[in-house]
Amino acid sequence: MRKPIIKVLLFTTNIFHSIHFLFLTLPQIIQNLRKMESAIGEIQWLVFFNDQLLLEKQKDAYTLPWGEQPPITPESNTIIHDITTPKGVLCKAFSIDREIDETEQYLMTGLRASYEYLPYSQYQIAGKAHEILHWDKNSNFCPACGTPTEKREPIMKKCPNCGNELYPAISTAILALVRKEDSILLVHARNFRGTFKSLVAGFLETGETLEECVAREVLEETGLKVKNITYFGNQAWPYPSGLMVGFIADYESGEIVLQEEELSEGAFYTKDNLPEIPRKLSLARKMIDWWVG
Numbered sequence: 001m002r003k004p005i006i007k008v009l010l011f012t013t014n015i016f017h018s019i020h021f022l023f024l025t026l027p028q029i030i031q032n033l034r035k036m037e038s039a040i041g042e043i044q045w046l047v048f049f050n051d052q053l054l055l056e057k058q059k060d061a062y063t064l065p066w067g068e069q070p071p072i073t074p075e076s077n078t079i080i081h082d083i084t085t086p087k088g089v090l091c092k093a094f095s096i097d098r099e100i101d102e103t104e105q106y107l108m109t110g111l112r113a114s115y116e117y118l119p120y121s122q123y124q125i126a127g128k129a130h131e132i133l134h135w136d137k138n139s140n141f142c143p144a145c146g147t148p149t150e151k152r153e154p155i156m157k158k159c160p161n162c163g164n165e166l167y168p169a170i171s172t173a174i175l176a177l178v179r180k181e182d183s184i185l186l187v188h189a190r191n192f193r194g195t196f197k198s199l200v201a202g203f204l205e206t207g208e209t210l211e212e213c214v215a216r217e218v219l220e221e222t223g224l225k226v227k228n229i230t231y232f233g234n235q236a237w238p239y240p241s242g243l244m245v246g247f248i249a250d251y252e253s254g255e256i257v258l259q260e261e262e263l264s265e266g267a268f269y270t271k272d273n274l275p276e277i278p279r280k281l282s283l284a285r286k287m288i289d290w291w292v293g
């Protein structure tokens with residue numbers, strides 16, 4: 001008669017013992033994992049001087065510097081930011097106040113140019129780090145009452161006076177690939193760095209949808225009406241803190257009349273007559289490449 005009771009008691013004790021064991025050891029396991037991470041130098045370091053990023057040279061490639069310690073000793077009052085990444089790689093970022101001269105091990109390059117050197121996942125991390133550093137630099141005072149803010153979370157600051165919370169703000173902009181028969185609309189904006197031509201682009205305004213923004217921007221910048229506006233894709237654009245959202249649209253009506261303040265050129269181009277187009281890093285280029293097929 002007692003045997004089943006003993007069995008139940010033993011079973012219960014084992015379960016409690018297992019749970020007890022689990023709770024006791026989980027923090028230790030995490031601690032050990034962290035130690036292992038440090039031991040194999042899993043921290044990726046993002047060191048910026050303005051938009052110049054520190055890269056480490058390897059045999060025939062470049063990488064973000066990694067190691068237990070930062071590649072350059074930061075000044076004592078430097079804030080080191082934890083950068084969270086989708087893959088959970090341990091990343092830390094900080095700014096320096098001077099450019100580092102090239103050595104056998106390191107060089108600095110612009111964030112845009114780092115796209116050419118780094119694996120894409122590292123370029124993305126660098127972009128995020130740049131956005132966080134930009135936000136940190138521009139959120140030292142509460143915009144509502146002017147009191148110095150306090151950092152409470154990796155991406156949250158709080159005003160100790162009025163309680164205002166500050167998070168990194170993202171500026172959303174659209175890209176519009178406008179098709180007309182066998183050609184697309186390409187423009188040269190006065191703020192482009194270079195002679196290439198690209199898609200119509202513009203910032204989302206308050207109170208409008210992304211599609212309304214596409215229709216408005218194309219009309220404002222080129223005088224054309226568009227239809228069949230459909231989503232293509234999006235891309236973080238850390239210059240300094242943007243999100244580009246791409247749309248495909250079809251020409252509906254109108255003649256090209258450029259908004260002279262923003263654009264210096266604009267026309268429809270066929271596939272065999274394309275001008276210089278943006279570099280590979282941009283969503284605009286991805287969209288043009290998709291259209292070329």
Ligand SMILES: [Zn+2]
Nearest residue numbers: 142145159162
């Ligand atoms: Zn305040």
